Amino acid sequence: MKKKKTFGLLLKDNMMVLLLIVLLAVFGVLCPIFTGRSFISLANLMNVLGQNAYLFIIGVGITFIMLGGAMDLSTGFILSTVGIVMALVDGKVGNFLITFIVGIGLAIILSGFNGVMYSWLRVFPFIITLGMQYCLNGASYLLSGGMTRTFQGLSPWFKTLGGYNIKFIGNSYLKSGVVVAIVMVAIGSFILNKTYFGRNVYALGSNPDAVALSGVSVAKMRIAIFAIAGFFFGVAQVVNIGKIGAVNNSMGIGAEFTVMAGAMLGGIKMGGGGGKMSNMVIGVLIIAVLNSGMNFLNINQYWQYVALGIVLLFAVSFDVMQTRTAENAAKKVMGSAPK
């Protein structure tokens, strides 16, 4: 009896890992049947990781924002603007270090500005980051001369950081972007789990009133969280540019929804107060596998949206059910009814 219970708990805690394994198994069986090529070969899986490396780095930033009880709709447009600016600076100056510093700095400033507005106005960041989204959408095109423009011939360092293929086992390659993503996830986890600042991120998402009464400045914390997220957004765009080898205005746009969906799927609570970096990683992995698996099977893009939506709704219902069960269990009184 007891053993069964622990197994149940294990299953509950790792539901999303299970979902990932199921997805891999499904594609593993279906792909060879329909296309004659294997989906779960090391080469292909490494490729899936390499294509999506930048999403994990964005995910680190989004995780900070979500754990702190906020959200960000402007991420994709921060990426796009930062990309254009880096391409322009790279073309003018030709020094990667300067380009890098300007790009990351701009990402920190733009995202940090979201944090400043959030702290100042104290309204839910939905509207603030939506405003930012519009501004940056315009700014990105204004910077590229009022039209969609593709910049090529960028500094080779971009490729080194994002798109360089390192020989791995057999005929598989490890993309340099994956290494950067692993480092970023590690840094993010370290900050969240081990530092004073990380504690405050959780505290803020869990109970901002108690944070204020404990003498920690809620406003400063919020600005810092958005600024740190900005750093990760900047790095993500560098990796993304390296992978593609060029910059244009639409690069990065829409990534915020993929990543937020992934984070929620993995178990990061909307509105803050719970979740780990590993949850985000699992969630984004699920979405990455789902997308590339369906691509592999040549499934129409629109069906892919439908599938993604269904998975997300499933994850939300699962999470809500779990919370409700826990709440109901907490309300239960020990003992039996009096006769």
Next chain:
Amino acid sequence: METKQPVLSLKDIRKVFPGVVALDNVSIDFYPGEVHALIGENGAGKSTFIKTITGAHAPDGGTITVEGDCYTAMTPLIARQHGIECIYQEFNLIDALSAAENICYGQKLGKLVNQKKMNKIAQELFDDFGVDINPETPVRELTPGHMQIVEIAKAVSKDAKILILDEPTAPLSIAEVEILFKIVRRLRDKGVAIIFISHRLDEVFELTDRVSILRDGIYITTLNTKETNRAELIKNMVGREMSATFPPRNAQIGDVCLELKNLTGNGVKNISLKARSGEVLGISGLVGAGRTEIMKVVYGAEKKQWGEVYINGKLANITSPHDAMHKYGICLIPEDRKREGCFLSETISWNTVYNVLPKISHLGVVDQKEEGRIADFYGKSMRIKAPDLKRTKVFTLSGGNQQKVVVAKAMAVEADIVIFDEPTRGIDVGAKYEIYELINDMCEHGKCVIMITSDMEELLGMSDRIIVFGEKCLAGELEKNQFSQEKILDLASSSQNDIGA
């Protein structure tokens, strides 16, 4: 009046909550055309009684007879059908809609929204009340007094036969109170039964015909207002048996360590008091009298308007809770532990060290060994019952153990002045005793404990001195040999104009 049939009659109403008997066989009759006051201390069972009438709570025993129909429990729908309307302290209006729309909300006036008809209904009611409110004004632009009149108009337009007013005068100015009373009297003359709950005894004498007294969930008596006096009411409201025992304390009372001089802010005016090391200073007063509010000013969580705070004789400039805790050694254990006190979704040790994180961090990295040590120390000394301090999340704990976590979190700061807001609210008897022992322990270690409490037994049993708050100001101070329930209640229930400035 006695020849009339009661419109509402409650008989042997009993309601039990886990661990408390909230109402114990209460029987009261209410007659049409009378204003009936319901009084009692904090926690006497008034709210539960009202909720039984409106159908928010189902009683565990007894019957409710309304207009001749007998029920064992009301539902909000049945209550409404019998014309029972309750106006709570928090207004139940829709801010964005006009006064008229609010009044007619939920009533069918034909198939479509009929603005003209609504305005006409509202205007007639306001004319009848003799008040000048434009029915088209959005509610959010009205004063609290006018909002309340809209609430009453809403109830009257639904043909209320029994109108319950739960502390209606609390948010009103003196002029607005006059208007309210005029309206209440007019409704009474029309045959409405009015149940009037108030902490202000002078209002009870001014407005009501009869007065019923509850104490600890027990019905004490009903008196004709004309034939009684303030002292008799107070005697009936208190007179409770002191049954709880309190652990003995051997603390040396030392020098004044906290002094407030004319401290003003957060809506509370000119508070001066002294607290000594090793003593428990009890702070009493009705809910909303400004006890918590002024302590938040002391703690730096709310802005000070004027006045001074002295710590150990030195003028202190406390501008944030951070200053209070780390510079001046003051900690505050808030009354609402779930909202302000702790992080429910985190573990016990996580919560315990939260306030001292800067001290146990090196270059921003938390020393987890030190965290374990501190959590262990306080977990043991507070006797927090949990399987694993590092793993157990706070929301899984009982109320008493949650409170201990909040206390541990505050104690970890090692402050000398501890402000305890409602230390034992919502926790069971055994855990209460343990909290009292903790308080004693703090005093024996020379700390100064300021205890805000609405629990009369706790106040009398634990305090060395008692400060009583009136409405947003100081009403009086009692030394141990002057302690009496009557005196405290008398001070607390006098209204602002009685006390003066």
